[in-house]
Amino acid sequence: MSGSEQFLDVSIWREQDGDGHFQQFAVPRRDNQTILDVVAWVQQQRDPTLSYRFACRVGMCGSCAMMVNGAPRWTCRTHVQKVAEDNHLQIAPLRNLPVIKDLAVDMDPFFDKWVAADAVFEPSQTRHDPMAPIDPQDPMRVAASEAIECINCAVCYAACDVVAANPDYLGPAALNRSWSLLNDSRDAGQAERLKAVSGEGGCHNCHAQQSCARYCPNELNPTVSISGLKRATAKSVFSWGK
């Protein structure tokens, strides 16, 4: 424990049934303290009704994202030291998703869009077929791999202003996954996928703000993926007639 009586000045968003406000807490500062630890401390020691969500506590499940001092973060892997400004923390629910209570948001819209972007593998083989031999250096495989390690935390979704402005927009994570699949040589659903990402809420709505890439905790770059989709769909314009 560093220092004897060091406290963080934490304001936490409280919301129930649509009514919301920030509430102040003084939280003892500790070494190796994450934002999630701060939130848990408040729930366990100060206000038992504080609601939030986490599961894995090591950056694998993407359940714990919140807005921390205005920026979206995975809270279980965000060290207080890294983000506290003058010992102050402002913690709010993830942006662009409906709040269930306090810091817990409803992630269903995020996943509904995942499905709407056809970001779901469409098999061309069955379990009775041998596995396709795939060259790990193949450019398509490399492109697919670069986009694949997404934990669906919706940090990018919260960072993107187009998502905020356009309720139809599928968002960076879903489109990123679609792009990964578009490069999956085993997938049999590419034509439908291109259609799915070309509609009213499709990839063409992205203005390359790149907040998604900036905040993705896994250092993925949805902007690159979305650009790939734009190219692929643009190309298809010239071949749909056939």
Add this chain to the structure above:
Amino acid sequence: MQFSPERHDTDILILGSGGAGLFAALHAQKAAPHAKVTIAVKGLIGKCGCTRMVQGGYNVALAPGDSVERHFMDTVIGGKWLPDQDMAWKLCKTAVTRIHELENEIGCFFDRNPDGTLHQKAFAGQTFDRTAHKGDLTGIEIISRLMEQVLSRPVERLQEHRAVGLIPSRDGSALAGVLFIDMRSGKFRLVRAKTVLMATGGGPTMYKYHTPSGDKSMDGLAMAMRRGLALRDMEMVQFHPTGLLAGAGTKMTGTVLEEGLRGAGGHLMNGDQQRFMFDYDAGGERATRDIVSRAIYEEMRQGRTSPHGGVYISMAHLGPQLVAEKFKGMVKRCADSGFDLAAGLVEVVPTAHYLMGGVVVDTDTRTALPGLYVAGEDAGGAHGSNRLGGNGVANSTVYGGVAGDVMGQDCLKMQALHDPDETVLDEEMARATAPFAQKPGDVTALRDKLLDVMWEDVGVMRDADGLQRGLHRIDEIDDELSSTGVAADNLAFNLSWHDWLNLRSLVDMSRVIAQSALSRENSRGAHFREDHPDTGAMQDSYFTLATGSDKNISVARAPVQFTIVKPGETLLGADEAETLVGAAE
């Protein structure tokens, strides 16, 4: 306070959305296309549980030279002859189909060799490079892909629904349904179903240091016991030797630093910065999980500890550059906790990782209670006294799929839903709302107490005195919990209530673990009795069977049936090499 549950019906109900739960949903829907399938889960679909946290990978005998027989023998020998051999066999055999399904139908990426074939590596305790993987984040890949498939199908989702009780039919002959708390509203919901899969994933989170996700608290096993089901092998708690130790104030403490660090040549050092593993085993740092865990525990007991009370892992001698490249994810994770894994020292401690024990099931996942099926980490038997790295996720995906098939078929044969036994329903609701009648208290402090007790008295090394003391202390905590309350003024998404309920399940299951450990008077696999360090004769192997509920637990012993191979024998041909690890490289 009067509670009455909302009522809801389905055909096939699945508890949990780990590898077992999600696979079951997909298979059930295929086996019974017109049946209504519902997944109810404590967190969000696919985002909770441990399958997502799988790092190392998936054991499957695929490569030329390997065989199901060899995988099976490794599993049985690794489990010190305690595994249920029929279950282990089905696990090894079906894993081959399952991995093809994951790759070809679910769309998982598994790493490839330059020639395009699947890359497989060796986990400790295997005689072949058998572990398929996606980098060191295999679980994320498997669960994300399964989750997409499930979300895109018409499967009903009851998210943030915590199962609190299994409700039998009025005549007691079968399971009628499951009682839940809809965590978002705080209201009860009774879901009736023809078949129910319990796949809540065990998870020994009652230890001071533990790896599983925060949502796991052995609720499933506790519920099953209350319905009279027997749990086997409950003393078998696997410790992973290198959990991150970052102090008591952070949830990061206990999370796994991967096995590969030791495999790659990492050094373990005690508080005096001296290597110690060779004092315990000729294998040094590369010895198996149980041996390394015990050695670290011993160093800690001797007081040769790091500042937070553990030991150090050091990688720097391998070249910080190389470490940073090869273990990118781990280095980043440690950095987030303020440790420099590539060039500095990171504090580690053994951490409770996996529960080999669980509900007694047959190879079709059926239990003694008609209508209830159990798969994944909740089911006992496949691993015996020790689970091989890579067999956990294979087990949950294999048996989850089996459960889906079987439930689908069984459900087609059943006509009507059962009416629930209202008395049991009321009992279970009363049980879950018990804290509302008490004065609110410090559940967290009580939980910390249990975590200490289990670590100290029922942990890496055990003896009769310690276990007795542990049982006594568990009873004290139990009493204290019963008089510790939770304020009932706002039950919507009330984590403090759920903390209480988690602790309730953990206390109940801690007692079962301690009792089973007391009953086994020898040392096998993960279970080590300092007062009985011998393994006992293999041909006389028995497993423990715990029954009862609350404070009345009794543990019996049942002989292991060697249905496929007997101790001293092998399924491998006389000309086959004992180990082929690394042969391919």
Add this chain to the structure above:
Amino acid sequence: MIRPHRSHSLWYAFLLHRLSGIGLALFLPIHFYMLALALTDPAQLDGFLAFTDLLIVKCAEFGLVFLLAVHMFGGLRLMALEFLPWSPRQKTYAATAVALAFFISTSFFLQAM
């Protein structure tokens, strides 16, 4: 407006592009209108020449050139990122686009003065 999640250079590049687009959409019609008005006036050329000498018109013209340059290079940057092989040097490109725009508009301004 500039909330923390937006405070990075590529978001500013987006904002600049958008604001310059709005600016153009507002000023270009005026520019067209003035142009046509000046030239279709009976005293056509004389009128126009006198018109372009006005300082305020000079400034407006400068603004237009500036916006056009900013927007064009911003747009080309965006299309390069969309259609050419990805390069991680996005920030450099954004900065280059702005710099080029300044260069062009300033040289125009200096010449026009």
Add this chain to the structure above:
Amino acid sequence: MLTLRLYMAQRLTALIMAPLTIGHLAVMIYAVQGGLSVAEILARTQGSLAWFLFYGSFVLAVSVHAAIGIRVILYEWLGVKGVMLAGLSWSLCALLLGLGGRAVWAVTFAGAGA
């Protein structure tokens, strides 16, 4: 909001305008620098079909391009939707086309006729 069709229209018009804009700016800078007076420039453009096409295609492109661009902004920033949105976008398109067309005519053929 932006579908593939609108997106393509916006990007294609942008691609058309880029060289035209560079050409225009170059002429302006060069002209002013080279001591050409505005009068001299106008004299060159008057009656020239090439300059008519040059500026004409710019006007066509910009009407489409800006209308689509403003449509997005109206929607994203001001929440304008439906008929209102379509109306405003088409109006801007028409406005630019009208004013732009008149200006091009003035620069090229209006005076030349005389």
